[in-house]
Amino acid sequence: MLGTRERILTSTGELFRRQGYNGTALKQVTALADAPFGSLYHHFPGGKEELAEAVIKSSGQAYQTLFELIEDAAVDPGSAVTDFFDGAAAVLEQTGYVDACPIGTVALEVASTNDRLRQATAEVFASWVDTAARRLASHGVAPARSIELATLLVAAVEGGFMLSRAARSPEPMRASGRLLRELVESELATVRTVTTTT
């Protein structure tokens, strides 16, 4: 069994994915983590806010690693896009549309009510966009253009989670992935043409 701190962290992330920040009670966290209440405040003296910040940062990092693993395994950037969107859709289906992004729900909840947590979510999104943009740029896409594309990819993933969970259907997520793959591939085709002709 993992350490108490790690169990609290992962349990909180799990509950945030299902019911968000305000919908998750700390008693629920300790029950799921099988940890005493005192331990929670020992490891996170700042209470719910500090715990949430730690969860945002650590699960943001975990998702970024997932991005990178999928992209490394894919044969080209276009199929990396569909791999990722289809993978997210599959996880949604398998978990009864429960297991989604642990950042998204919290990000909307705290955007106008808690500046510390808002900033934490902003940093995670920025780091995701940055990661995806670097990959695109390494395939020859212009830097500014890469950032735009990466931003749309992240926005569409989050919106896809929202629509797919609401409809209890993997289609919104999958359809978004298909179209964005086309967009990325046509962008790369442009790059190749330009590179070839100059």
Added chain:
Amino acid sequence: MLGTRERILTSTGELFRRQGYNGTALKQVTALADAPFGSLYHHFPGGKEELAEAVIKSSGQAYQTLFELIEDAAVDPGSAVTDFFDGAAAVLEQTGYVDACPIGTVALEVASTNDRLRQATAEVFASWVDTAARRLASHGVAPARSIELATLLVAAVEGGFMLSRAARSPEPMRASGRLLRELVESELATVRTVTTTT
């Protein structure tokens, strides 16, 4: 002054946009609406859940009307896309990134915790997708393809709200709009070519 029921409805929508479902207390609603607590339960005997369902449906309808007005005013579907995304970005900037989609935050919060409200949000999303898809189809895009494009548009709007609010910047919303305009226009160009050559 509007009737009490309408004031409660619009006040709830306003609070949902900023702080979501779980983050909004009914006392806060009655204070903002300047309505007595008893009136809330007179007009919405089902309590918070019934009130939320009414807010979801009515503000979903309001946003759909906004979609249609912008598209009617635009010279072509491509500029309708950027008009809408730029308009949303401008509203965010003007309101201090407070005034966003009243459905989005609630949709994620209730997706796995309240089936009645989940279904209400799903119906609103479906109706938005349907509206946008009909417009695209009326310009010659194949029905199935229109639905895919419309789904991505709605997902990107919601994701754009999330990223822009977290970063307190209009750029994610604007960038998404610019790229999606290109996608829509290249789709329409394909349609024109096919129509012309056959």
Added chain:
DNA sequence: AGCGCTCTAGAGCGATCGCTCCAGAGGGTG
């Protein structure tokens, strides 16, 4: 053994939650 630090354990606090309940204002109808 004796000491000290980290961490576990959970009772219980004040505040706030959604909600119930009832008294009465207001106005149309006979």
Added chain:
DNA sequence: CACCCTCTGGAGCGATCGCTCTAGAGCGCT
């Protein structure tokens, strides 16, 4: 005028919230 029904007005209920507090278990060090 008397009556009734819609709606206003707000006190206060039980439950639950985030959080504090204290007691002690476990372990390494001297």
